[in-house]
Amino acid sequence: KAGVTQTPRYLIKTRGQQVTLSCSPISGHRSVSWYQQTPGQGLQFLFEYFSETQRNKGNFPGRFSGRQFSNSRSEMNVSTLELGDSALYLCASSVVTFGGPGGYTFGSGTRLTVV
Amino acid sequence: DAKTTQPPSMDCAEGRAANLPCNHSTISGNEYVYWYRQIHSQGPQYIIHGLKNNETNEMASLIITEDRKSSTLILPHATLRDTAVYYCIVRLDDKIIFGKGTRLHILP
Numbered sequence: 001k002a003g004v005t006q007t008p009r010y011l012i013k014t015r016g017q018q019v020t021l022s023c024s025p026i027s028g029h030r031s032v033s034w035y036q037q038t039p040g041q042g043l044q045f046l047f048e049y050f051s052e053t054q055r056n057k058g059n060f061p062g063r064f065s066g067r068q069f070s071n072s073r074s075e076m077n078v079s080t081l082e083l084g085d086s087a088l089y090l091c092a093s094s095v096v097t098f099g100g101p102g103g104y105t106f107g108s109g110t111r112l113t114v115v
Numbered sequence: 116d117a118k119t120t121q122p123p124s125m126d127c128a129e130g131r132a133a134n135l136p137c138n139h140s141t142i143s144g145n146e147y148v149y150w151y152r153q154i155h156s157q158g159p160q161y162i163i164h165g166l167k168n169n170e171t172n173e174m175a176s177l178i179i180t181e182d183r184k185s186s187t188l189i190l191p192h193a194t195l196r197d198t199a200v201y202y203c204i205v206r207l208d209d210k211i212i213f214g215k216g217t218r219l220h221i222l223p
Contacts, residue, residue, distance in 0.1 A: 004158075033211070035213070042213060042214070042215055042216075043159070043202075043213035044213075045210050045211065045212060045213075048210070056210050058210065090158050090159070092158070092159075103149055103151070103161035103164055104151075104159075104161060104211070105161065106158030106159045106160070107158050108157060108158050109157075109158055
């Protein structure tokens with residue numbers, strides 16, 4: 001079966017711009033979580049959506065937002081980009097929240113570079 | 116902060132068993148222990164999870180101590196392709212929080 005698909009794979013943006021990243025979960029998975037990964041901070045939890053509702057949120061500023069559609073696809077948006085937002089953004093899907101017994105399946109990520 | 120503690124790095128000879136320890140002394144009774152690994156530039160990959168019994172699948176074995184305060188992931192016959200960062204995770208306040216993990220080096 002198809003895995004978790006994230007688009008685009010690479011992105012270069014300028015400070016002050018906004019960006020939207022997309023994640024298509026595995027068919028049948030209703031939970032989508034987003035993580036930011038940087039060399040200094042490692043994997044940091046952004047938020048989790050389940051059935052179009054945000055279930056949990058990490059400690060990120062309001063510039064980071066997300067949403068989930070009725071087909072479980074999810075988008076995350078970062079407004080007013082800062083250099084420090086340069087990172088690998090990972091999406092993970094699961095059947096139920098918190099990964100559940102089967103754990104998360106991660107996508108390959110979107111590498112965002114802010115210049 | 117993550118609820119787990121892992122050594123930052125470990126070495127293992129190719130073909131030998133790799134035993135990766137994890138401390139999770141504050142784990143509560145109904146929390147699962149999950150293990151993931153991340154090979155360079157890829158998304159983390161689920162390996163195994165357990166509650167209180169030892170578990171085994173095609174990738175690895177998970178040994179959880181009786182008091183559930185620590186666990187060990189065992190890769191029975193490590194290969195060069197097992198070189199990765201291994202994360203031990205328990206849930207924290209309804210979030211899956213990744214710690215720094217253990218960077219496993221497989222030596223030829």
